[in-house]
Amino acid sequence: RPASVEGEVRLSPHVSTPDIEFYTPWQSSSRPDLAALVRAQPKPGQETMRAPALRRRFRKSWCSWVRLVLLARALVVAAGIGVFLYLVVPQWMIQRRLDAAPVDIIECILEAGGMYPSGLRATLEFSVPRDVLRLPLLSFTAAVYGFRGNVFFVDKVDGVEVRKLLGAMESDEKISIDSRQDMRLRIGGDMGVQKYAAVSAMLDAFVKRPTVKVGVEAKVDIYARVWGLFPVPFYGIVLWKSLQVEAFDGFKHAPIELKKIISAEGTSERLLVVASAAVINPTPVTLVLRDDVQMRVSYPVDDGRQYLASLFVKPPMKVMPGLSASEATLELRHAPTARGEETLHTFIGDYIGEQEGYMRLGQHGGRLPVVVHDVNSSSALIREVSRGLVVDVDLKPMPIALLRSITADVVAMSLTGYKVIVHLYVSNPVPHTVDIVAFALAAHHLDLAGDILYNYKRDELWNPDGRYTLGPFENATLDFELNPISEVSWSTLTSPSVLGALALQAINQSVSLGVKLNLTASIGGFVQQVRYKNNKLSGRVCYNLAMPRGHCGGLPKRDLAPAADSSEDSDSESDRAMAPLFWSERRLQAIV
Helix, strand or coil: CHHHCCCCCECCCCCCCCCCCCCCCCCCCCCCCHHHHHHCCCCCCCCECCHHHHHHHHHHHHHHHHHHHHHHHHHHHHHHHHHHHHHHHHHHHHHHHHHHCCCEEEEEEEEEECCEEEEEEEEEEEEECHHHCCECCECEEEEEEEEEEEEEEEEEECCEEEEEEEEEEEEEEEEEEECCCCEEEEEEEEEEECCHHHHHHHHHHHHHCCEEEEEEEEEEEEEEEECCCEEEEEEEEEEEEEEEEECCHHHCCCCEEEEEEEEEEECCCEEEEEEEEEEEECCCEEEEECCCEEEEEEEEECCEEEEEEEEEECCCEEECCEEEEEEEEEEEECCCCHHHHHHHHHHHHHHHCCECCCCCECCCCCCEEEEEEEEEECCHHHHHHCCCCCEEEEEECCCECCEEEEEEEEEECCCCCEEEEEEEEEECCCCCCEEEEEEEEEEEECCCCCCEEEEEEECCCCCCCCCCEECCCCEEEEEEEECCCCCECHHHHCCHHHHHHHHHHHHCCEEEEEEEEEEEEEECCEEEEEEEEEEEEEEEEEEECCCCCCCHHHCCCCCCCCCCCCCCCCCCHHHHHCHHHHHHHHHHHHHC
């Protein structure tokens, strides 16, 4: 074959033959005459002619071809390395810088409902220091014209971080970057929720844990200019950034605090109270709900939790970072069972707390642990993500003034009889008219551990002239006349020790009492009992030979405008009106 022919031909110098040309596959397409080549094989001892020239010619051709092949291979390798560096190195450098970048979240707004029935509207404003963008001997500007990325909740399962896809976020906003300046960006986009279970898990963690971790994986095209002159585009850069964000931590930073009762409307079946509450949001996230939300509120009892009320939040509800106030409507209904009614009484009693002196209701500083569950909404998204959500919340009561002062007028009617009228200066804490329909007051000597002095009880108050009706936020004096025969504890009054102590108190016109008060009030037809206990109250007793023109202690009468904080003014107008009887009262006190 031609491939087996050597690269030289040997000819005898004694034979006169024409030159034989040597054919190679790349020099001619015709095949050499193999028979002639065989006949031309030299015999031993024959000299070689023209061999150096043929060898040089062959080597020169072969080296040129090898050089071309090697050059082509070098170019291919260089191109591959260049493509590799172009595709991998920028992404690696950017990702590395992004991982180490300290991102400061300035504002984050999450909007749900309204125009976003099945998704969220997210707006994020953050800053990154320019040291993250700085490169040696190089400055650049870059622009990103929109992006699309996936948002993840990074949860821990058995100590291992697991990415749970929340949804896809898309933005058309332009992002401008300059390596010579700190980067402060504001990005907004719509996020379509893809995994309701993941969003529900994140909501539960966001409410109950101190921090949550979220991440975004986005594919972007970056159009950069080096030194502001040379354009260098980078296409399809995939970036990942995760952030640890503060969460509510079960509202342990501060409980939800009731601030103001705005309105109250009642019927025979239910009572609707609109109130505002202060919420401490320790997170950088502003939550905006643009659909109505309802939830059930239960109160823990000995063997579980018992339904207490329903809570309604009208849109829009906005909870901003720091201290913010939100309005909600609380619906109270009469429980169909005795246990449910007792739960409401227990809650009211715990709200009032232990009272001593003229404290405001709820001023004890304690917290009420309530349970929020069964969240419902007209938004399908809110319904799905809050399915199964149960949150334990501490509620801080709003201080409410109820009982401001207690006095009594003792009027000698004859040598053997007398009249006792108890005056209670009270406040109506709700912006609605309140009718007191029943009243029970038990007074104990010195404190609640003492013997009972009198027990006043009226299951149905006679109220034709509105004497037991309080207007919205009204402060007024309520008068209750005791029956000395049936409502005074004579066994206590005949005790020498009690009688002596009362005599000493009578000289100073003061008395210390422990009070149990059961007040049954009606608000627009909704009847509710309030149980009030005060371990020790300081009252005032005035002894009169005839009916005085004013109340003991200067408490205002119902036909007068209420005077704020007048219960402690001993030089009031009523006392000055009773000055002519003062000497006679002193004599009567001494006799008693």
